[in-house]
Amino acid sequence: MSKPKRLHPAAVILHIVIGIRNSLFFFILLFVTLFDDKLLYAFLAMLALLLLIIITSVLTWQRFTYRVEEDELRLEYGIIIRKKRFISKHRIQSIDLTQNILHRIFKLTKVEIETAGTGAEAEASLICVTLTEGEALRAELKSISSREQHENEIEEEAYLAQTITRKQLLLAGATSGSIGVLLAIAGFAFSEIERFIPSNFYDDAYRWIIGLGLLIMVLFIVGTLLLLWLLGIIGTMIKYWNFTITKVDEDIVITRGLLEKKQITIPLKRIQAVGYAESVIRQPFGYATVIAEIAGGSNEKGEDFSTVLFPIMKVEEVEAFLEKFLPMYVNKQNNMQSLPKRARKYYIIRMTIPALLLLGVVFFVFPHLSWIPLILLAVCVGLSLLQHKDAGYLINGQKLLIRYRNINKVTMVLHHKRIQAFNKKQNWFHRKENLARLKLSIIGKMGLGKHYTIKELDVTDVDDLSDWYSYRKKG
Structure with missing residues (x-):
């Protein structure tokens, strides 16, 4: 694949659609500004802008080429200023294939390539190639043959795959x-x-x-x-729609979508933490969303911007799910260490102060509406009690299970080697009551830190966690 290739000609249409969408504000501005007495000029200006978008789209497609050569993906693009980008195979973390309606009609796909330094957008994006070419390019960059990839996908789909049911x-x-x-x-x-x-x-x-x-x-x-x-x-x-998670060699592959079909690849080595979130709506029914934190981020974000490994399942099914796909993150939740009772008042005070301030303002300004902040106050008290009740941790060898609640209840499992920083914090009130705040940091989306905080733990519990993190033995 050393000969430079262009994208599929349908990429011109996609560029035009993207250009119109990005310029929609200018179209509206021209129409509103010149609508009254200069309607002809408005249409001529919009026509000129549309023509400029079409010409730019054609030139962008014509000047964009790609090829794989010497273990590198080489891109050349730019209308006026010519740019070259070389991406080594060894730096590539994942290759995702996405199909919107236009792609699926013409059997095309969008190829998005992520590296360890990928930010909010993919490191490289081929917005329109044939599906066959996209799969061949992914196989080439993953250094496996198309036949081997097909056989692996069939084998793993038969033994290590799970699809969401219509009921779920x-x-x-x-x-x-x-x-x-x-x-x-x-x-x-x-x-x-x-x-x-x-x-x-x-x-x-x-x-x-x-x-x-x-x-x-x-x-x-x-x-x-x-x-x-x-x-x-x-x-x-x-x-x-048709959400399917498959384990293929050292990758997790997620496929989902009705109007826009996405195939997302997550290397196991990029997973930093795995757990599940129970929303206030789903928790009474015993359902949760299985989530993961991925170093460098992912295009499949859901619960609090984490990566969704499975949209919904019974909480008691999560352990079997992890045994199947990520056995290294299974951590039984027996004898979790909870917060001391003396910590409860801190949670209540933190949650109720804003509601009390609002109640005071409404009582003096709109006294007939005082019932609204009173309801809010009751909700805040209830939520603070749940936050205190649900928080806790459990050490199991090299794995740490933590549980906390902001609004949703979240349970996460972290490996010792994935924790980048450990922070213990005490204020004057904490020192008086032998309490401390714990903060753990891992690598999260876009290479930034993801932080987990448990407030008002017993200070001896935080010291035990510090010893575990620092490999110090009690004594």
Whole structure:
């Protein structure tokens, strides 16, 4: 594969679509600015901008070449300034194949290559090659033949693969909690288009709502929330459709997506920690999301920006799942060391102070709405009690299991060799009551640190953890 190759001609269309999307603000600005008395100029300006995008897209495709030579992927690109990029095979951490609707219609794929230094975006991206070429390029860069890769995938899929069921997919959507995100998006969208709404619209809408009556208003609100909930279910099902995790040699391969099919490769050596998160919606039903922290990041992010290894499963099934795919991260949760009772007040104080301040402001300014911060105060107290109850740790040889809760309950297993830093912190109040705060750091997304904190542990427990981390023996 030493001869330079161009991307598939369909890459021109993708570049045009990307160019229009990135220039959408300028199209709207031209249209709004010149709409009243200079409509012709507005259309001519937009046509010129569109023509510029098309020409740039064609030149970008024509000037982009790639080849594999001397154990390197060599890229050459640039319209005016010519750039060359060489990526050694030995630096490549993962090669992901992604197919959107256009890709799948024409049997194309997008190849994204990540290295140890990859940031928010892939180190190299071939936005449009044939599926056969993409698989051959991945095989070439992974230094295995296509036939061997195919045989390995079939063998591993038969013995080390797990696919989400339709029931699990529906449960994942129903308990995703995405209704809050949709409400936030709807609120932002409304604030942006508000300037274009006539002033008399609000008066007419108010009179219309009042005319509906209380029962109709309640049904309207419930119907809107139900619609947003259904949209959240649909969005989750589209994202995780046919989610399959497969162990292939020293890699974890994740395939998922309905409209956009993604195939993500995670080398086992990049995994820094593995665990599961139980959201406040899923925990009462005994379900959790299996997550991992990957050095350098991943394109498959979900729970608190961690990498999703499986969207939803019963908590009691997690251990068997890890035994199957990541046995080095199995850690039985017997006799976990919990927090002392004297630490509980710190959790309550931290959570309730903002609610108490809000209650004071509302009581003096809007006394008839004081019930709202009172409800918030009760929720904060309940959450603080759960945070204290759930936090803890367990040492098992070279593995450390930690559990904490912000809003969701998170359980993680870390290997000693993956922990980059250990931090013990005490304030004046902590020293008085023999408490301390523990902070552990590992390598996380985009090469940055990922931190785990357990607050108000007994100081002897933190010292025991310090001895374990430093290989000191008690004595």
